[in-house]
Amino acid sequence: MRLAELSERSGVPLATIKYYLREGLLAPGRQINARTAEYDEEHLRRLRLVRAMIQVGRLPVATVREVLGHVDDDSLGRPIRLGAAMWALPQAPEPDEDDEYVQAAQQEVSTLLDRLGWENAKQLTTISPAYRSLVVAVAAFRRLGYDWGAELLTPYAELMHRTAVLDLDNLETHPSEAERIEFAILGAILNEPVLQALHRLAQEEESTRRDGFE
Known part of the structure; x- marks a missing residue:
């Protein structure tokens, strides 16, 4: 054309x-x-x-x-x-290694990865932006007085693992390697907002189911 x-x-x-x-x-x-x-x-x-x-x-x-x-x-x-x-996509800011909340968050995330048996993820903690983003978020919760640690995070992480399996299964349906990589990039840009929206809709649905409309 x-x-x-x-x-x-x-x-x-x-x-x-x-x-x-x-x-x-x-x-x-x-x-x-x-x-x-x-x-x-x-x-x-x-x-x-x-x-x-x-x-x-x-x-x-x-x-x-x-x-x-x-x-x-x-x-x-x-x-x-x-x-x-x-x-290469935009990432969360680097955590302050001297911050006591960041240090506590790093320990909780390390405990979480051990609980899950995510050995590959543990090997990438020094370079993974996703790891740093999680540490920053957990540190922010702890700074505000919420004990958002490994025990609470575990069931969420298990749900995310199931989501990752679905993602990679869908990836394999594309014929070429370039298309698979492109699909993954689009997923990071478009699918994450979709998952966030579904999460919020599910919260609204469950909240209304429990408490009704007021």
Whole structure:
């Protein structure tokens, strides 16, 4: 397809597509002549991914370029490609290692991982943004006087493990490795808000079921 058709099918303005091409977010098309290039379904899929990352995920162009660089690096295995791409997304601030609440939270999270038997997760604690985000959140709870520790977190973590199994099962339904990685990136941007919304709807449903409308 030509650039005009790519714009029409994707709903992305022509000028925006040209900008993405200049910024390296979209691979060049197959050159037909000096002035014309041809694009395919891979370009259409990538364009939709870029659009979701920028419009829905509110990611800056530099971050999108970094994430896509990891997605396209087929010299690496999937866990490393996926991990690097996910870690390039915006993350929680670094925990203050000297903060007593952070230290207590680190201990609780370590206890949690031991309870769950998540040995692989324990090996990644020094580099994993997800680990740091959890520590920051648990520390914030403890600072406010809530004992949000390993015992309370365990059933939530077990539910999240079931969710992760569903995520990876869905991942395997996509035919190519690039599509699987892209699906995982979209999941981080789009699926997490879906899960958050479902969580809140479930809370509303259960609260009303227990207490009724007032």
